[in-house]
Amino acid sequence: MSHHVARANEIKPLPAYERNSSGFRRSSVIGRACDAVHTDLGFCEIDAGGRIDVHVQSFEELFYVTEGSPTLILDGHGYPLCPGACGVIPIGTPHAWLGPATGTAKWIDMLTPIPRDGRGPSDLFFLGRPEGVPVEALDIRDPRTQHFFRMTDDDITLEKLKVGARVDAPTVSASMATALLAYSGIAVKMLVDQRMSAALATMFMVEYQPGGVAHDHDHPLEESYSILEGEVEAVADGTTYLLQKGDVLWTGVGCIHAFRNPSNSTVRWLETQSPQPPARHSYRFDRDWEYLEHKLGQK
Numbered sequence: 001m002s003h004h005v006a007r008a009n010e011i012k013p014l015p016a017y018e019r020n021s022s023g024f025r026r027s028s029v030i031g032r033a034c035d036a037v038h039t040d041l042g043f044c045e046i047d048a049g050g051r052i053d054v055h056v057q058s059f060e061e062l063f064y065v066t067e068g069s070p071t072l073i074l075d076g077h078g079y080p081l082c083p084g085a086c087g088v089i090p091i092g093t094p095h096a097w098l099g100p101a102t103g104t105a106k107w108i109d110m111l112t113p114i115p116r117d118g119r120g121p122s123d124l125f126f127l128g129r130p131e132g133v134p135v136e137a138l139d140i141r142d143p144r145t146q147h148f149f150r151m152t153d154d155d156i157t158l159e160k161l162k163v164g165a166r167v168d169a170p171t172v173s174a175s176m177a178t179a180l181l182a183y184s185g186i187a188v189k190m191l192v193d194q195r196m197s198a199a200l201a202t203m204f205m206v207e208y209q210p211g212g213v214a215h216d217h218d219h220p221l222e223e224s225y226s227i228l229e230g231e232v233e234a235v236a237d238g239t240t241y242l243l244q245k246g247d248v249l250w251t252g253v254g255c256i257h258a259f260r261n262p263s264n265s266t267v268r269w270l271e272t273q274s275p276q277p278p279a280r281h282s283y284r285f286d287r288d289w290e291y292l293e294h295k296l297g298q299k
Contacts (some may be wrong), residue, residue: 002255003236004034008246013045020126023099030224031247038201038274039222039250041109046070050099054130058123060200061089061110062192064270066228068105071098071135074147078135081105085138086191087148088198096130096232108226112200112274122297147196156189156207156268158182185261186210193276201274208232208261208268211224216258216286218251221273230267233260243269256286 004095010199013025023046029101054073056118063072064086071080073096073184074089089095116123138151154160161180181188185208192203200255206225216235231244236257242271243249261267291299 001258002035002252003239004030004036004239004250005236005243005249006030006248008244011043011246011248013043013243016168017052017126020055021051021055021130022287023047024052026109027052029226029248033116034250035252036222036250037112037252038112038114039272041224041226041248041250042109042111043106043271044059044109044219045104046097046099046184047108047240048099048102050127051130054096054127056092056094056125057128058091058113059113060091062110062198062201062203062272063107063267064085064091064109064191064203065105065107067107068103069100071100072096073098073130073133076133078131078133079138079148080135081138082150084151085148086151088192088196090147090197092201094127096133098130108270110125110201110203110224110272110274116221138283149196150189151189151191151205152161156180156187156205178275183207184214186214200276201272203270203272205265206269206271208259208263209266210264212259212261212267216256218254218256218284219273219277219282220253221275221277221282222253223251224272226270228270230261231263232266232267234263235260252282258279267288 009027011027013027016024016026025045027043029043030036030039065081065083067083068078069082071078073095095123138148140148187207189205192198200251227243227247231242234241234243234249237253237255
């Protein structure tokens, strides 16, 4: 079977990097255990006063903050984050995480290639505690901000993007970086890709309107879908699932899958792809090839 479903009540983050962290927990929701080759998807959380020590790694890390305000230290600078903040930590870049002032911060991460976890040569190297690091507000309008983005509800609402943005609008300058793809009752907002120096994976937000549908198709890559709001009917390898908030679906290369929103409200999920889609033929829709089969008189 080339897909896997993890239910919200099964996802329980546990202490991770215990010798080099405090108050940090992670659940590897998708990884080797479900035969993934390119996707290690994790649900992470860190308590107030917690930390992950400075480290470098030989895999790419994409992240999306879902709750609270953790601080990401990247290449010697600290950036306070908030829900909707996302970005990429390039391979070999020193980084660390700090917990929020109060409460617990949570985020979803995607690591690729899958960490070795003791299999073969080391791929993760800790460098010590993060001390004396300058912390500055994250300014996504600054052209020097190369690895971060922050999504708001307006970024995936078509009506909000139909009108011209003020020159002083508190977001990135209106450009393809803020573009929204809309089709078949589906809205897609790219979050992390090559424009932020991601080389091995992409991360984006997907929202289905009531009645929105994506018919049977597959890809030459792996995908994960973390449901954030609402519920959606998904089909993978011929099996139908009702996915709700907190559930995760993963589809491997060649897994034929489809989605339909039969409810009266929108559904939203965070999606990842790894490797990054090729320039052409990243989607293979069954109905297109069935059409050709009929046209050639072979069915």
